[in-house]
Amino acid sequence: NAGVTQTPKFQVLKTGQSMTLQCAQDMNHNSMYWYRQDPGMGLRLIYYSASEGTTDKGEVPNGYNVSRLNKREFSLRLESAAPSQTSVYFCASRDPADRRDVTYEQYFGPGTRLTVT
Amino acid sequence: AQSVTQPDIHITVSEGASLELRCNYSYGATPYLFWYVQSPGQGLQLLLKYFSGDTLVQGIKGFEAEFKRSQSSFNLRKPSVHWSDAAEYFCAVGARGSTLGRLYFGRGTQLTVWP
Numbered sequence: 001n002a003g004v005t006q007t008p009k010f011q012v013l014k015t016g017q018s019m020t021l022q023c024a025q026d027m028n029h030n031s032m033y034w035y036r037q038d039p040g041m042g043l044r045l046i047y048y049s050a051s052e053g054t055t056d057k058g059e060v061p062n063g064y065n066v067s068r069l070n071k072r073e074f075s076l077r078l079e080s081a082a083p084s085q086t087s088v089y090f091c092a093s094r095d096p097a098d099r100r101d102v103t104y105e106q107y108f109g110p111g112t113r114l115t116v117t
Numbered sequence: 118a119q120s121v122t123q124p125d126i127h128i129t130v131s132e133g134a135s136l137e138l139r140c141n142y143s144y145g146a147t148p149y150l151f152w153y154v155q156s157p158g159q160g161l162q163l164l165l166k167y168f169s170g171d172t173l174v175q176g177i178k179g180f181e182a183e184f185k186r187s188q189s190s191f192n193l194r195k196p197s198v199h200w201s202d203a204a205e206y207f208c209a210v211g212a213r214g215s216t217l218g219r220l221y222f223g224r225g226t227q228l229t230v231w232p
Contacts, residue, residue: 004160031218033219033220035222040126040224040225041224042121042123042207042222042223042224042225043161043207043222044222045219045220048218048219050218058219090160090161092161094218104149104166104168104211104218105151105163105166106218106220107163108153108160108161108162109160110159110160111159111160
């Protein structure tokens with residue numbers, strides 16, 4: 001049981017390049033999230049997905065797109081990277097809300113450290 | 118809207134000393150509350166959580182936190198800090214009844230432990 005996995009771990013992009021950050025979970029969770037972490041800012045929600053086929057914007061969605069490919073996978077795409085998107089990106093997932101023993105905690109992946117030059 | 122304030126950006130304590138990290142939240146009802154820890158270069162690990170019941174909750178690594186509704190606080194404590202506790206700590210709040218399960222995080226408190 002690997003939990004939440006993210007690829008790649010590190011990435012350097014030039015301004016204007018595109019890339020996709022991959023996230024997968026093997027805990028059968030319905031809800032998945034993408035956060036970015038910047039020094040002194042804590043974690044800010046970019047996008048989330050309550051279930052397969054649905055996605056919603058979080059606090060800082062501009063410049064990003066997401067795809068909930070299936071129940072396991074939730075990818076984050078930067079179409080035209082900008083230096084302001086230099087950050088550490090975390091994916092997380094959560095138990096479904098309709099279970100009686102739901103814990104509501106989010107489980108985090110190890111992160112992707114992205115630098116845009 | 119929910120929000121979380123961690124007033125202390127950086128705290129330094131000596132090994133063996135007691136620790137209290139502050140967390141205040143803003144929410145219209147009783148929220149779900151969490152403390153996460155992040156070691157350098159790592160992801161976030163859950164330390165403890167509060168949903169209901171006993172307002173003093175125990176977590177991993179000897180940490181505990183107390184929910185005080187009247188003060189809208191959920192402070193994290195440890196009686197004796199170890200050098201391995203040096204990390205960044207995040208308080209988070211979630212809304213009850215929300216199927217979306219969003220969490221709102223504080224900006225974090227960086228803990229340095231002197232030997």
